[in-house]
Amino acid sequence: MLTENVPQISRLPASTIGIRLPAAATPRIETRREPLAGLVRSFSKDEELFAEGDEAECFCEVKSGTVRTYKLLSDGRRLIDAFHFAGDIFGIEFGAEHRFSAEAVADVTVVAYRRSRLATVAETDPAFGDRVMAATLRSLERAQSHMLLLGRKTAQEKMATFLLDMADRLSDDDQHFELPMQRADIADHLGLTIETVSRTLTRFARKGLIDLPASSRSVALRNKPALRRLEA
């Protein structure tokens, strides 16, 4: 059942699995097959994996790097609904089209799975099916608490929530971590401007809540209880 479909997939041009390369990008054809007939693809910083409105023929799992998914208003204002790190699954759709655009925050490697084969794969490997389902539900849950953040939290509360979440997801010791995204991405995730993000971080640092060692991308949480209280 699995075997009869695999060759079919590797024959498909990239465009038909719903991942399109931007015209300008060098098409690095280092694709190879994954156990579950996923296609391994690499993208460099700011490359587009797919766009809102594209036919949703595939969904992805992050192998390494970070992906942002976002929506735009007509005048270019952007809201990043989520960042996706290694192990995260994103781009699952039940309708025909992707409802978000996806870009590489920095160089990224993903495994792309054909959506049409989800049912088959899930049967073959129930654990994988569960992971897909869990990913969908987690994204619903995240969307719901993110609404609360966007609609009712102050800049400080937003940043505190964000930092604690990042520590959770990116840090080994739950304290030190390197932010993979730039200020503009954080701002568009939290519904703020980059200036407010920057100022709020500086303020946290001055209050001794965090350390901002030189590099501006690395953060160390110095006082998590205080951050939790700030979270509201």
Next chain:
Amino acid sequence: MLTENVPQISRLPASTIGIRLPAAATPRIETRREPLAGLVRSFSKDEELFAEGDEAECFCEVKSGTVRTYKLLSDGRRLIDAFHFAGDIFGIEFGAEHRFSAEAVADVTVVAYRRSRLATVAETDPAFGDRVMAATLRSLERAQSHMLLLGRKTAQEKMATFLLDMADRLSDDDQHFELPMQRADIADHLGLTIETVSRTLTRFARKGLIDLPASSRSVALRNKPALRRLEA
């Protein structure tokens, strides 16, 4: 299969099907059985159907009236994620607990279905199963575009979006409708204050975009194209 379970349900005290009556409320026992073993329940204005964190033993379909689902911050700030009108299904959970509280915006009648029987019911009546699935996906979709609204739209854009959505869902002629909720609910849905909601409506009326006949709850859209442009 269906018949052997029905009596069991009607024997269950209200509390065990996940809908709890507030202590103060007069317990109107006008419950009766629906075709699919749903329990018809009525609630009066501001009564709680269930609270965030309650065990999610049932989900509901609105028969008549309006329900709001919301989350709170520790200090009482509220975000209403959605309003639910006749025909809408809400309160479906995949985890153990409700992730939102639900209250009657005005007197409301719902049909409560036991979550544990969802699979059975869906098999018996596939169309119903589809409706439940569709409701879940629609709520995901709504959450996602609502994040964009909350994070990146101005007060005017939020109100324009809201009014167009309400016209869509509440109006026969797609123009005139009666808002079932008060300004505070609108404010907490859009991430604004009631003053801003009120001022924005007045401003729209002055610009000739809408009519606000006496009652303050009724609205008539006078210039939908302009509202659409404002929506961003």
Next chain:
DNA sequence: CGCCGCCTTGACATTGTTCAATAAAGGTGG
């Protein structure tokens, strides 16, 4: 070394909030 992208910081503008007063609507009991 010098350009360029990203980040920070400051001064100022704006949007939306807060506080306060008033008005209007709706519900209740006489």
Next chain:
DNA sequence: CCACCTTTATTGAACAATGTCAAGGCGGCG
């Protein structure tokens, strides 16, 4: 049915938070 009272909505003015604009710094890369 009316008068009263409570709740809800509107409006104004002052204020605060955040956004905008602009300048400068820092770091990485060619």
